[in-house]
Amino acid sequence: MDTPERSKVGGTPISKIEDSPVFNFINSLSPIQPVKSVNSIHTFHSPGSATISSVFSSPHVSLHKESRFLIRNTFTDLVKQDTSSDLLDECNIPPEVPIGVVLSTSSVLVDESSNITCSLNRAIVDPADENSTQPNFNESLDFENGCPNHNTAPFFGIELDVSCALSEQVQFVQDVPVDTENSHSTEIGLEVKFSADQVKEEASGSDWENLISDNTDGLLFFDPTSDFETCKIQGKGNGTQPNASFDICLYSDSRDSFVDDDGGTDEQHVTGHTLNLLPNICQEQGNSNEQNQKTVADLDDCSSLSSSLGCKLDSRQHRGVRRRCLVFEVAGVSKKNLHKDLNVPTSIKSPINAKPTSDNEQLIASKASKTPVSFVLPGIGLHLNALARTSKDKPITHKSKAPEREFISRPCSMRPCAPATVREKQSQKAIDLQQCQDSENEFQDNQIVIFDASLTPTLGIEESASPKKKRRKAENSADNESCRRCNCKKSKCLKLYCECFAAGVYCVEPCSCQGCLNKPVHEETVLATRKQIESRNPLAFAPKVIRIAEHDQEMGEELNKTPASARHKRGCNCKKSNCLKKYCECYQGGVGCSFSCRCEGCKNAFGRKDGSKEIEYEEELDACEKETVKPDDGKAVAIVPKTEHIQLSETPLPVTPLRACRPYLKSSSLSSGKPPRSSSLSTMNRLENQQADSKVQENVQLHTDLDVLEDLSVDSPPCSAVKTASPNGKRVSPPLSGFVVSPNLKGGRKLILKSVPSFPSLTGVPPSSTQFNSSILS
DNA sequence: GAGTTTGAAACT
DNA sequence: CAGTTTCAAACTC
Structure with a gap:
């Protein structure tokens, strides 16, 4: 499924298209967050009227702080493993080569503080006019290019959102069918190499919008010292074909100065190199008076132009060039890599992979990295x-x-x-x-x-x-x-x-x-x-063993990683195994039996359900506090009190009505002899048994709603704690975004009950497995 | 590897 | 909702 070229949408109003279910679906597949076709270019208003030169070399177009421009990109299904050396030759494309690439309408914005930002929507460089650098900015479009926060320091570059693997070298190649009549084409390719940090950064977020908006995180910086500096942007396409456009985020960000390895400022350096590398058309841009402006213009303009011209940008000479690629592209690349590794025919593509490409456009990954590829692929x-x-x-x-x-x-x-x-x-x-x-x-x-x-x-x-x-x-x-x-x-x-x-x-x-x-x-x-x-059972497919939510920052990682930070969502019902064998789901899951277990003769080594192990509780608290301090080398596992029943949270748990767990609480938490499930309850239970803290019980009783009590007992978050319970009354754990456990209580001690809000909010429900299931079924 | 045990899931 | 049956994993030999 291809990401539609909005420029091709033709007569249909974009707004309507965007509102259409199909378009929404497409957008859902695409990491591109389609900003409503706002003509972001307040700064550059005259499509078709401005020459590229003017666009890029005349930064004083506006004071708007646009930080980047996007070039819609569609890569094709070519795998290139060309090294940078191969690319060197390709950049020697004479300037008279017709430009057949649709660029984005662009704008260069320079504010008073010399913050230079460029925005580029879509521009078509008419190949017919070889000598003209005037693009047809006949479209504005697809993407909002503005990056609100990239206006602080001079920075020029190409951004690629990369969520590929460490040391992954990816090359995007576009092989757009050449119009027979306008057979002028250059090849668009993009060779990208990633850093591990980059990978992580990008991997963590599939949200395109976030990718766009973040300033530096997730941006790929080419390390001048690395071997991954070669940045190739090749263009192959026909200017008459909107499909020939490609998505590259070019923007200038003044925060990043061009610092040479030598330590010297590199602006001139960059510019010079840029000029040297770029076609004549680009070089014309190099005469700006202001260095920043010139550099911006040169880089941006030349980058885009060179892209269209098949000119190579050597990132080694473009310090600070950032690359940001559309997420799906990267994903696609990664997948391509996968396919490649698998020798999977490229025809076998995931929808997302096929989506952004047209029939003959496809992302290709290349360069099997020497190091194992371990990347997170947003949207994959x-x-x-x-x-x-x-x-x-x-x-x-x-x-x-x-x-x-x-x-x-x-x-x-x-x-x-x-x-x-x-x-x-x-x-x-x-x-x-x-x-x-x-x-x-x-x-x-x-x-x-x-x-x-x-x-x-x-x-x-x-x-x-x-x-x-x-x-x-x-x-x-x-x-x-x-x-x-x-x-x-x-x-x-x-x-x-x-x-x-x-x-x-x-x-x-x-x-x-x-x-x-x-x-x-x-x-x-x-x-x-x-x-x-x-x-x-809405929770039928929810994980049986659920862990404490990661967002409980106070609990620390150790706790999150400890088995005791998880509980079986429903509890076991063992009769003969004494919860000492894997017949017991709690035991099998490595969690202690909890309040919700109905087991008999529980001897779960991970924690018995009954509250008779208070001594162990205390003992293990101490042990826990000691062990949790150990570095998380994967071997030091925190010991959590057996009787501590931390309300588990699971990332996406189906949300069920708050009342669902009321009966359970009423019978078990208050009246039944069952031990409390959570740390709070455990504590409460002790207190009850000892009749030592009437305040707690009062506090509990003051909450007429037992769900609230439940929240207390589970230290559930103030607002995100949406009750999750199985329809049959079996307890499940709600999301636990805000433990009430005090920060110093990794062991689960000293629970602060009174600070728990009365009612969790039903809003802000995290994605639940139910929702997932529903969606997947839908 | 076959048979038994066990408890969850499904059914009534 | 409780009791029963079905089922597959866990376990034993």
């Missing part, structure tokens, strides 16, 4: 992202391709695979669950098929082995992160019995299920079944 598939996050520097190897939409890997499993320690396992599991859910959300958007061998090390190894054997192999695998495969025989993998299905993933090859319908081919069936199950 659920599992891919999850894997990227989960793998933690682990290389993601893709060994198989998948059909259009398919879960291939199972980044997480409800059932841990025998980590080194139980708590580690649990911690990892909780994380995996979260990641799984996160990924799931992403997956629904993009439906990328990624196979993560790193997480499924046993895949393909035990093809002929029996399911159990496979399972145990997987369990015993080295990293213990491998995911299970189901072995369903009767459920057709369409019931929660099936771990795959329950985890929201499709069954994969390693599964030994029989009559499996949990496959992409039966997507509709799967979704329908899922929906049905969700109708029964």
Whole structure:
């Protein structure tokens, strides 16, 4: 699905198009946040009237602080592994080469403080007019280019939002079909290399708008000393073809001065180099009086022009050149890399990948990085992202391709695979669950098929082995992160019995299920079944073990990573296993039994449900406080009081009415002998037992709404704590964005009950798994 | 690897 | 909502 070229929308008013469902859908696929076609150029009003020269060389167009301009980009389906050396030749395109690239309408804004900003919407450089640098700014358009905050310091450059891997070298190549009549074309390509920080930055946010708006974070700076400096922008397209446009964010940001490695100011230097590199048409721009202006003009203009001309920009000589690429482009690149690695035909593309490109346009990644690619790809598939996050520097190897939409890997499993320690396992599991859910959300958007061998090390190894054997192999695998495969025989993998299905993933090859319908081919069936199950229990697909919300900054990372920071959302019902075997979901999940458990004879090593372990509680509090101090090397796992029942939060939990948990609370929290589920309750319980703190109970009783009490008991956040409960009254954990636990209470002690707001807000509901499910079903 | 145990999920 | 059945994983031998 291609991102529509708005310029091609033709007679239809853009506003209407943007309002159309189709367009919304397209936009939802695209990382580009379509700002309502506001003609952002107050500064540059005369499309077609201004020459490029004027545009770029005359910064005093406006005092507006526009910081960047975008050039809509559509890359094609070429993979180039050209090195920078290859590009050098390509830049020697004579200036008389017809320019056939649609640029963005641009504006250069210079304020009084010499802050220079450029904005460029779309401009068509008419190839017919070879000698003219006058673009046809006949469109304004697609993107709001202004970047409000990029106006502080002189900075020029090309921004690429890169969410690719460390040391990933990506090359975008566009190969726009050349108009036979106007066969003048240059090749548009973009070779990008990324830094790890860049990757992280960009990976963390798929929000295009954020990417646009952030000032420096996530921007790619070419390190002059690095080997990744080569920046190639090639253009291939026909000026008469709007499709030939390409998206590059060029902007100047005055904050960043051109500092040479030598330490000297590099503005002139840059300019000079720019002039040297750029075509004559660009060089004409180099005569500005003001250095900044000139540099801006040169860089921006020349960058854009050179892009269109196929001229190469050597970032080594363009200090401070930032590259920002459309997220989807990067994603696409990454995916391309994946495909490439997988030898997957380029025809197999995720929707998002295909989206921004037209039929013959496609993003291509190249340059398989030597280092393992571990990148988070905004907007890429659920599992891919999850894997990227989960793998933690682990290389993601893709060994198989998948059909259009398919879960291939199972980044997480409800059932841990025998980590080194139980708590580690649990911690990892909780994380995996979260990641799984996160990924799931992403997956629904993009439906990328990624196979993560790193997480499924046993895949393909035990093809002929029996399911159990496979399972145990997987369990015993080295990293213990491998995911299970189901072995369903009767459920057709369409019931929660099936771990795959329950985890929201499709069954994969390693599964030994029989009559499996949990496959992409039966997507509709799967979704329908899922929906049905969700109708029964909205939380059916929520992670069973949920962890404390990460946004509880006060709790610190250690706590978040500790198994004790998680609880089984529903609790177990063990009768014979004493919660000491993996039959018990709590135990299996590495969490202690909690208030909501209905187990008998609980002896859960991670925490018994009954409140009779107060001594252990205190003891382990101390242990916890000690252990949590340990550096998080993955081995030091904090010990959390067994009887501490922290209300778990899970990122996206379905929101259910607040009242849902009232009966539970009423019976269990107040009247039943069951121990409190949360730290607060645990504390309260102690107090009750000791009859020592009547205030607490008063406080509790003052809350006529038991949900409020619940909030207190779970230290739920003031506003984000939307009650989540299963419809059948089984308790589930609400999001926990604001523990009331005092900061110094990593162990869960000293809970501050009175500071809890009475009622959580129903607004600001975080994305829930229910919502996800709904959306995925919709 | 077969059989048993177990408890969650599903059903009534 | 409780009881029963089904199911698949966990476990044992």
